[in-house]
Amino acid sequence: MSPVRGHPAVARPVVVLGLALAMPMLVQAATATNLQRAGATVGGVARAQVFTPPTSPGTYPNPGIPIGGPTPSFPYTPGFPAQPPVIINPITQPQPTGQYSLGMTGGFVAQGMLIKQVTPGSPAARAGLLPNDLVVKMDGVLVTNQAQFNQVLSASGGVVQMVVQRKNQVLQIAVVLAVDGPRIIAPYLLGVRGTFGPLGMAINKVYDSSPAAAVGLKVGDTIVSINGFVIANDAQFYKVTSSCSGHALLQVRRNGQLLTTKVKLQLCRFGTLGIYTAIGTQIELVHPNSPAGRNGFQPTDIIQQIDGKLVNTQAAFEAALEQSAGAVVMQVRKAIGGIGNVPVELMNTSLCCWCQPAVGGMRVLNTPVGSLAQAIGLNKGDIILAVDNRATPNLASLQHALEQARGVMTVDYRSVVSGQILQLQVNLGNFFN
Numbered sequence: 001m002s003p004v005r006g007h008p009a010v011a012r013p014v015v016v017l018g019l020a021l022a023m024p025m026l027v028q029a030a031t032a033t034n035l036q037r038a039g040a041t042v043g044g045v046a047r048a049q050v051f052t053p054p055t056s057p058g059t060y061p062n063p064g065i066p067i068g069g070p071t072p073s074f075p076y077t078p079g080f081p082a083q084p085p086v087i088i089n090p091i092t093q094p095q096p097t098g099q100y101s102l103g104m105t106g107g108f109v110a111q112g113m114l115i116k117q118v119t120p121g122s123p124a125a126r127a128g129l130l131p132n133d134l135v136v137k138m139d140g141v142l143v144t145n146q147a148q149f150n151q152v153l154s155a156s157g158g159v160v161q162m163v164v165q166r167k168n169q170v171l172q173i174a175v176v177l178a179v180d181g182p183r184i185i186a187p188y189l190l191g192v193r194g195t196f197g198p199l200g201m202a203i204n205k206v207y208d209s210s211p212a213a214a215v216g217l218k219v220g221d222t223i224v225s226i227n228g229f230v231i232a233n234d235a236q237f238y239k240v241t242s243s244c245s246g247h248a249l250l251q252v253r254r255n256g257q258l259l260t261t262k263v264k265l266q267l268c269r270f271g272t273l274g275i276y277t278a279i280g281t282q283i284e285l286v287h288p289n290s291p292a293g294r295n296g297f298q299p300t301d302i303i304q305q306i307d308g309k310l311v312n313t314q315a316a317f318e319a320a321l322e323q324s325a326g327a328v329v330m331q332v333r334k335a336i337g338g339i340g341n342v343p344v345e346l347m348n349t350s351l352c353c354w355c356q357p358a359v360g361g362m363r364v365l366n367t368p369v370g371s372l373a374q375a376i377g378l379n380k381g382d383i384i385l386a387v388d389n390r391a392t393p394n395l396a397s398l399q400h401a402l403e404q405a406r407g408v409m410t411v412d413y414r415s416v417v418s419g420q421i422l423q424l425q426v427n428l429g430n431f432f433n
Contacts, residue, residue, distance in 0.1 A: 100153045100177040102160075104129060108144050112136045112165075127175040130166065137163040139262070153177070154404060157247020159227055161262050174249050174260045176228045181407025182432040184372065186350035187290040188241045188265035190248065191273065192217060196233050199253065200224040205284075207273050209314065215250075215263045222253040238288060241265060245350075245403040267399065269321050269346050272297060280304035280333070281311050294370065295344050297332070304339070305331040321346060326354025326365040347371070348395060350402040353378070355395065360414065361385040362398045376426050381416030 103122020106115040113135040118124050129135075135143065138152045138160050152160070156177065164171045191210020194201040201223040206212050223231060226240045227249050241248060246265045251258060271290020274283040281303045286292050303311055306320035306328050320328065330342045345368040348354050352371035355362040361383045367374040378384075384392050387401035388410055402409075411424040 100156065100158065102153070102175065102177060108146070108149075109134075110144060113138075113143050113149065123175050123177050127162075127173055129162075129164065129173065129175070132166075134165040135162050136165055136170075157245050157264070157403065159244075159247055159249035159262060161249070161260070172260065174251075174262075176249065182428045183243070183245050183406055184350045184402055184409075184428060185242050185432050186246075186352065186372075187238075187268040187271055187287045187293075188244070188246055189268055189271070189273065189287060190241060190263065190265055192223075193273070193285055194223070196231070201231055201237065210273075211263050211265050215261050217250075217252065217261075218254070220254070224251040224253055224258065226250055242289060246399075247403075267348070267350065268292075269348050270344070276313050276317075277302070278312055281317055291344055291346050291368070294368075295342060297342075298335070300335045302333040303330050304333055324354070325356065349373075349399055351376075351378070355384065355398060357394055358383050361392050362395065372431065375431065376411070376424055378411075378413065378424075379416055383414040383416075384411060385414060385421065386410075386412040 101122070102124050103119035104115050104124040105117045106113055108114075111134060115124075115129060115131055115133045115135065117131060118129055137143070138149075139156060140161070141148065141152050143149050143152060158177050160175045160177060162173045162175060164173050189210065191207040191212040192201075192203045193205040193207075194203045196202075199222055203212075203217060203219055203221045203223065206217050206219060225231065226237070227244055229236075229240050231237045231240060244265070246267060248263050248265055250261050250263060252261060253259075268287050268290040271287040271292035272281075272283045273285040274281050276282075279302060283292075283297060283299050283301045283303070286297050286299060303317075305311060306317070307324070308329075308331075309316065309320055311317040311320055324346055326348075327343065327345050330344055331339060332342050333339050345366045346354050347368070349362075351373040353367055353373035354365045356365055357363070364373060364378050364380055364382045364384065367378055367380055384398060386392055387398065388405055390397065390401040390404070392398035392401055405428065407428060409426045409428055411426065412421065413424070414421050
């Protein structure tokens with residue numbers, strides 16, 4: 001009997017797959033009631049990708065690591081126009097956004113997910129998955145039904161770590177998923193500083209309390225690729241990390257071995273990394289698309305005070321941002337030019353604005369010039385109620401919904417101007433290609 005085909009987000013009828021030759025012990029344990037459609041059947045290349053698809057497969061010294069790809073064509077991150085290319089209507093049923101695609105079919109069993117077919121050219125095929133592979137875990141989760149599969153893919157950020165049993169071998173395979181439709185580009189920090197060479201980015205500093213430190217990156221490690229893309233310079237590094245919705249799969253060379261690790265990046269509220277001295281925070285790195293970059297901050301600048309408070313420790317700096325309500329005045333000592341006060345509008349969402357909890361959702365506290373929030377027509381004081389039909393009662397839920405947005409994004413909000421509940425239908429392709 002052939003498997004039922006359809007969209008991965010929809011639960012499938014129970015089917016029996018012909019698995020006797022592939023996994024005889026598994027088939028004996030599994031019955032027709034616990035085998036069903038494995039999902040992720042939107043195979044092939046996504047209709048709109050952040051990066052230009054590579055024309056030839058990448059090559060790495062260790063063929064057992066299924067991450068690869070030549071240097072990609074990187075998109076230009078535009079300054080957002082001050083006019084909203086969106087449709088504003090009374091509240092209606094939100095439009096569906098794109099889904100992650102994996103490109104394989106199979107069946108769920110007690111031990112995981114057994115692959116039956118792999119679509120040529122799909123993310124599963126590019127990662128080296130094969131028919132009769134048993135996917136034991138996805139991102140550390142044993143997946144034995146459609147709901148679990150959909151949940152893991154939805155939370156993956158576009159990259160999935162799989163533990164796969166292939167005959168008598170157990171493999172670690174990383175899959176960079178395809179997406180239908182463009183996603184939001186926003187500045188994220190990994191928390192490393194390094195130099196670039198033929199083998200990648202050699203790390204010479206890992207910042208405390210950063211995502212890099214959390215996953216154990218060390219001085220001397222070399223980042224070979226991020227989400228399958230080889231990184232040759234700072235500009236490409238920032239492009240890739242800004243385009244990944246906050247989830248990055250790193251291939252790292254350490255002591256001659258190639259390792260892979262998945263990391264959740266930190267959204268730039270301000271956008272600098274540095275060291276703390278007695279007189280303040282000395283900047284070492286500035287993300288070019290962050291509030292710091294837009295306001296002209298440079299390495300060697302020293303931020304002495306934020307809203308009149310000395311910021312000579314990380315705790316003091318973070319507390320000042322947390323209490324900012326989205327806007328601060330920073331007292332800055334410039335390398336040339338003395339001391340001056342710089343007003344800065346901060347961000348804590350991928351809309352490049354600052355939001356805080358309000359009744360029913362998240363209130364927009366600022367709409368910085370050039371931000372996505374301003375471009376799509378949000379005003380200071382609007383309350384965001386949902387994104388793509390996902391309720392947004394707190395910052396974590398709002399940011400997660402924005403990271404998952406694909407293609408046409410719908411934003412339900414209560415207008416500060418009219419008091420009505422309205423909906424924005426935002427074609428992300430107008431902003432990100």
